[in-house]
Amino acid sequence: MKKLFIIYVLLSSSFVISQGKQYAGPEDPAGDPAAEREGYMTGNRVLIYFKNTTELSDWPATNASRWPNNNDGVKMVDGIGLLVGAKVYIQDDSNASTVDTIPLTDPIDIYTQNKHTLYYLQTSYREEMDRDPTGTTEWGFYPAFGYFNESGEYPAVSNISSSWPINGWPSTGLEKKWPGEWNGRFGRGVKYADQECYYVVNDAQDLEYLGPEDFVKYYPRPGKNIGDIKPDVTKQVGEPWGGLGVRVGVRGFQWNNPQARDAIFWEYSIANISDYDLRDVAFGYWVDNGIGNDASDDIGFFDINIDMSYSWDINGIGSGGLPTGVMGFAYLESPGLAYDFIDNDGDGLIDEKRDNEPTAIVGATDGITDLNAFLNYYKLTADDLSPHWDADEDQDWEDGEDLNSDGVYQLSEYYGDDIGIDGVGPGELNYNGPDLDGSECNHRPDFVEGVGCEPNFNTTDVSESDMVGLTSFRMFPIPSHSASNETEWFKNDQVMWDLIGGDTLEEFEGNISNLVEVFASGPFPLYQGRVERISMAELHSYDPLAGLNSDNHDSPALYELKRIVQVIYEKDYRFAQPPKMPTLSATAGDGEVILTWDDVADTKTRDPFVGNINDFEGYKVYRSTDKYMADPEIITDGYGTPMFKKPIYQCDMIDDSPHNPNPTNNMAHQCSGFTDFGLVNGAGYNLGNNSGINHVFVDNTVQNGRTYYYAVVAYDFGAPDIGPGISPSENNTVVELDEYENIRSIGKNIAIVIPHQAAAGYIPPNVEMAESSLLGSGSAIPIIRAQGSLNQGHNYAITFGIDTISTVSGYDNGLQYVTNEISVYDVTDSSYMVYQESPGKYIGNNLIYRDTLDYWTINPGGTISSDIFDGLQIKIEDYVETPEYSFENSGWISGNGIMRVTPSAAEGVKLPWKYKIVFTNNDSAYVGIASSGTVRDENGSSIGSAKITKQAVNFYVQNTSFVDTLGNFKLMDIVVHDVNDNDIFDLFEDRIFIGATVGSRWRSTAFILDFQLATESTLPQAEDVYQVDWKRPFFKTDTIRFTINKNEGLDSQALTSTMDNIKVVPNPYVMTNMMEEAVTNPYLNQRRRLLFTNIPAECTIRIFTVSGVLVDEVHVENEPQQGIFHWDMLTRESLEIAAGMYIYHVESRHTGDTKMGKFAVIK
DSSP, X not given: OHHHHHHHHHHHHHHGGXXXXXXXXXXXXXXXXXXXXXXXXXXXXXXXXXXXXXXXXXXXXXTXXXXXXXXXXXXXXXXXXXXXXXXXXXXXXXXXXXOBOOEEOSHHHHHXXXXXXXXXXXXXXXXXXXXXXXXXXXXXXXXXXXXXXXXXXXXEETTBGGGSOTTOEEOSBTOEXXXXXXXXXXXXXXXXXXXXXXXXXXXXXXXXXXXXXOSBOOOSSTTOBTTSSOTTOSSSTTSBOOSSOEEEEEEEEEOOSTTTTTEEEEEEEEEEOSSSOEEEEEEEEEEEEOGGGSSSOEEEXXXXXXXXXXEEEXXXXXXXXXXXXXXXXXXXXXXXXXXXXXOTTSSSXXXXXXXXXXXXXEOTTXXXXXXXXXXXXXXXXXXXXXXXXXXXXXXXXXXXXXXXXXXXXXXXXXXXXXXXXXXXXXXXXXXXXXXXXXXXXXXXXXXXXXXXXXXXXXXXXTTSSOBOOOOEEXXXXXXXXXXXXXXXXXXXXXXXXXXXXXXXXOOEEEEEEOEEEEEEEEEEEEOTTOEEEEEEEEEEEOOOHHHHTSTTOOOHHHHXXXXXXXXXXXXXXXXXXXXXXXXXXXXXXXXXXXXXXXXXXXXXXXXXGGTSXXXXXXXXXXXXXXXXXXXXXXXXXXXXXXXXOOXXXXXXXXXXXXXXXXXXXXXXXXXXXXXXXXXXXXXXXXXXXXXXXXXXXXEOOOOTTOOEEEEEEEXXXXXXXXXXOBOOOBOOOOEEEOTTSOEEEEOTTEEEEOOOOBOTTOOOOEEEEOXXXXXXXXXXXXXXXXXXXXXXXXXXXXXXXXXXXXXXXXXXXXXXXXXXXXXXEXXXXXXXXXXXXXXXXXXXXXXXXXXXXXXXXXXXSSOEEOXXXXXXXXXXXXXXXXXXXOSSSOEEEXXXXXXXXXXXXXXXXXXXXXXXXXXXSOTTSEEOOOOBSOOBOTTSOBOTTOEEOSXXXXXXXXXXXXXXXXXXXXXXXXXXXXXXXXXXXXXXXXXXXXXXXXTTEEEEEEEEEEOTTOOGGGSOOTTOEXXXXXXXXXXXXXXXXXXXXXXXXXXXXXXXXXXXXXXXXXXXXXXXXXTSOOOOOTTSOOOOOEEEESOOSEEEEEEEETXXXXXXXEEEEOOTXXXXXXXXXXXXXXXXXXXXXXEEEEEETTTOOEEEEEEEEEO
16 A cells, blocks of 8 residues: 555656746856855844855854844844755666766656765855865855946945946846846835845856766756856856756845834745756755854744744843843745645645746636635635636735726726736836836736746745745754764755754754754755745844743743734735935034935835825934944833934924724824834834924034934834734934944935034135015025035025915905915026925925915914025025014105004005105195095995095105006005095095005005194195005015125135134043044954144144154145044054153144144043
């Protein structure tokens, strides 16, 4: 019976032998040591060094891993290696004199024929590797050229575009794709993670079984040699392509979301590019713990139920006395075993495949062998099932709705996952139109090896595989390094195969030691041309030692993080993205730093995780004096662990109404305050207080000479209704350091600034205002904020837009209005707009909406400031929203007399102009025109019939705010209020209404004159002029012009007079000072600094001992405005100076002025 079963299995396996095919992806050159690059993953609080060889971290380097990535972080892991093992069977012709080279791939042949078994273990690691007989060439993985910028020093990472291959990414065969865009897991330019890396390796250089002494050889790619594609390969050129013939594409992912910032993901896509099927293969990881970097005192545990191991330092204390926390490894994805007629992953599907082609739409339950298992595994109900493409076994690929049947998705149409193999759909910023190959809007899932894939299908869908699961886990102390072919090291292929190809799951290693953990899946067949994957996540948390060292090994914070990690994985690594990262600019001033950033986050953000909407909510500004940005990380979670950074400035959207209603309780989540969802160990995320958006912040709490690290991060409003509730995401703050803690690179949202005094004799640029006559009563003043961004010598004009609230019917200049727009134009050579605020886009609370009358206006509540543009900022003060009578600007211009002026509170706001009342010796200087219409007094009450029209008076009233077509001021009309109702104009009793007439009809009253308090002797005389004025909003004709004068020359006299202000700080120097940045590497010396202040921008500084010996000479060449210099306290021979008294001599290079002084050094 057993024999019959074996025959059945072999026949079944032989039946599926045809599953192999030619590999259709990129035709990479053989891996080459010259292609090796190194980089750091710094996308969240987990820092790890990686090489594009599959090796992670390093030993003994202290900066190869750190968690958290700040001054309190410690090293957590000494190394991680990818393991790919296999057995290759070679036919034995039983002739010892011949070389056997024929592979056996059919299970019947393997079982029945004489054979040799070759063992392979492919990896790349710092030690104990297989090598050639000379010991100079490692037999393992090497990176392929084509996947990074060959002129750079980085592997390709998503946040450094200069690291990407210049001419595009390898595609099918020797073709290229997507130049200038990131080769994202989900398509062209698609970035779901805060940081992602990508590279490719192969094992072509492994010639272990292809030496002249070998009588059993395996040629995985017969006829292909090292150097065929890239002849300038630096190793083993001309030798046959060796190894197993596998290609590995590697991606690392990091998210800075508070719920995921302590995890990093690694995904490996392993392709069989050989000419043969590999019948027995195993994939795995080697993890060398290094928790705390303080000797062998680690202990670990493995949770079989969730495939996660975790280790901790037995006393919780690492090097330098720092707390260590817990390090976990979660095994997420394993290879598929799609040919054994078994439901290996328990999802109700048998032998589902990732790379099968869609051929037909099938019924809702077709292909499902266990409906309950399917519904439970994918968290569905029976109502969720529907007809679907046969290759989309898990039914998550969504078709679009081409409502007008034109074959193209419009923005108004739902396109689902049917977006084409470039992965970019309508509405995306880099959308260039439908895919040229027709894969977009064809209503079927598409995939092309090496090119791309639509979402929720094939390579982008982690669940479309009958995963074999984790079959082996071992935890043991680091093996001995003594020469042996039996130790569990990479050079011993067969021993390693037994380790990763076995079926062993160990839960606990009680030994306190330097632990190694090995995860593996196998054996399984890897057919020719097929791709299988494994993935894992490295997790970190702070959990109490008492729980960890208990029998249950409790680690609640780590298990909560694992829950979020599982959500990210099950979402196909499509997790919440932060808004677009702003670009930060900083200008150092005297005791202040001016920060400005662009608006790409609030205008360009689209997050597919929440429906491809703009979920931007606000900005936070962090400041630190250390390179790790650790200073602000002081907000703790519920366990007392520092988790969030405290901003020095925050601004957020003004949300008139909440968004994202919760369907469970029909309530909307808050858009301000601390979130009540997505809590991180009990702590919520601060969304702000509806302050309004700004893109500028001035920090005036800084010290000159001290180095500050600023970061501006944009954050979103989170996703309360997805999964467990997803916390708001914010941009990461990346300052990448080398092993000497010198800055290697910084994110574009980071600025490094040293505030400073101005250089002696410096003449700064200034603003020159042109004469202007404005109707508006406020002021709009340009202020220089960022001198480095100024366009010196340029001319500008500020203009305004208005919104009309009400009008005087038929009267040209009769309107009540508000200012609702400010624009700035550069008018130097031609006129073009450089800045604008309007109801569609404004800063903070600069504009406000009045819903009662439905209009927008500049905020009248005090001073407002624009964003910074061209290094300038416009400050608007004393803005008036509703016209007000101006008592200070109204009065006699010439002459005097007693006359009362009463502005019309009811109708004067529609005629709020500047007027002149000109008295003459002509009793008929003006004769009223109006003969009809309702005349209203200052309170809006009609005076009825008690009026005298067409009255003659000895004065006229000019509206001096406007001129007619001939250039003359327009005259206002008059109507007399017959107060005593005697139909006679009585100068000392009646009132004279001044207003607007259209034709002969009175339309509106501006103000009222009366002489009831005057006498004959106090009446105004001929040529007396009285001005009536109002405070008004800026009008559409107002223009404010100004020029940025150039910074020219040097004020020699000022330089000479300020040389005495030069000082050395601190004086005396004692041990250290705040200008010196701390170093975390114990092998590095403190970098000492002494500050010279108020120096000329170009000068020579000489330092002498008190006996006159020259210690150092420095030629300072600062920017013209910078008046400080940091001396490194080293001699000309780069030796540290001794304690003692020193003399300094500063000489201006331009004027020859000098200053001598002394300082003391006490160590």
